[in-house]
Amino acid sequence: MEEETKKRRPFLQRAALFLLSSVLSLALLGLVALWVLLRPDSVLPDHWNPTRPLSITAPVTPVTRWQLRMATRDEAVCRDVLARAGVVFSQMEPLTSGDHCGISQRGSLSSLVGAQLSPVETRCATALRLAMWEHHDVQPAAHQHLGTDVAQLLHIGSYNCRKMRTARGTENAWSSHATAGAFDITGALLSDGRRLTLLRNWNGTPEEAAFLRQIWRGSCTWFRLVLGPEYNRLHADHFHLQANGWGFCR
Numbered sequence: 083m084e085e086e087t088k089k090r091r092p093f094l095q096r097a098a099l100f101l102l103s104s105v106l107s108l109a110l111l112g113l114v115a116l117w118v119l120l121r122p123d124s125v126l127p128d129h130w131n132p133t134r135p136l137s138i139t140a141p142v143t144p145v146t147r148w149q150l151r152m153a154t155r156d157e158a159v160c161r162d163v164l165a166r167a168g169v170v171f172s173q174m175e176p177l178t179s180g181d182h183c184g185i186s187q188r189g190s191l192s193s194l195v196g197a198q199l200s201p202v203e204t205r206c207a208t209a210l211r212l213a214m215w216e217h218h219d220v221q222p223a224a225h226q227h228l229g230t231d232v233a234q235l236l237h238i239g240s241y242n243c244r245k246m247r248t249a250r251g252t253e254n255a256w257s258s259h260a261t262a263g264a265f266d267i268t269g270a271l272l273s274d275g276r277r278l279t280l281l282r283n284w285n286g287t288p289e290e291a292a293f294l295r296q297i298w299r300g301s302c303t304w305f306r307l308v309l310g311p312e313y314n315r316l317h318a319d320h321f322h323l324q325a326n327g328w329g330f331c332r
C-alpha cells in the first residue's frame with residue numbers, strides 16, 4: 083500500500099505541474115493576443131473592437147451591442163457617433179419637470195442616416211437606437227420589399243410627461259415617454275411618394291405587410307420593449323419603441 087502511494091505521488095505532481103503550466107501559458111498567450119488586438123493601431127477592424135466607439139454605418143458584429151451600450155451611457159460619445167453618421171441631432175439644454183419627467187442628453191432630432199423626421203425632442207440614447215434601426219433594418223427592408231428608400235419616418239413623438247397607458251386604462255407607473263426613453267413610429271414616406279401607415283397598410287398588399295412586419299421585428303434588435311399592432315388596439319397605429327425593458331417584442 084505504502085509502495086503504491088510513493089509511486090503515484092510523483093505522477094500526480096507531474097500531472098498537476100503540467101496542467102498548471104498549460105493554463106498559465108494559455109492565459110499569457112490570451113493576454114498578449116488581447117494586448118495586440120486592442121492597441122490603438124490594432125489591425126482589428128473597429129466594428130470588431132470593443133474598445134473602439136460605435137459606428138452606425140459599420141457592419142453589425144457581436145461587438146456592436148456592447149459598443150451601442152457604451153455610447154448610450156456617455157452623452158459625448160453618443161453625440162459624436164450620431165454626428166459621424168450624418169444624423170442631425172442639435173443640442174438642447176437638459177429638461178427637468180417635476181420628480182418624474184424630463185429629458186437628459188436632450189436634443190432635437192430631424193434626420194437619421196437616410197430618412198428625415200419632422201423635428202422631435204428626444205434624448206441622445208433614443209436617437210441612437212432609432213438611427214441603428216433605420217440604417218440596419220428600415221432601409222434594407224424597404225429595398226427588399228418595396229424597391230425604394232424610406233425618405234421620412236412618420237412619428238408621434240418621444241417625450242410626453244405622462245403615466246403608462248394600458249388596455250385597462252391608466253396605470254400608476256410612469257411611462258418611458260416621461261423621460262424620452264421611447265419613440266412612437268406611425269409609418270413611412272417612401273422616396274417614390276408612397277405613404278405607408280401602420281393603420282392602413284399593416285394588412286395592406288403582401289409587400290407592404292412584409293415590409294412593416296420586417297421593420298417591426300428588426301426594431302427588437304435595438305430596443306428592449308417593442309409594442310405594435312399585434313399587441314393591442316392601443317398600438318394599432320404605431321410601434322412603441324422603448325430602450326429599457328425585458329426583451330418583450332410583440
Ligand SMILES: [Zn+2]
Nearest residue numbers: 264265266322
Ligand atoms: Zn409609446
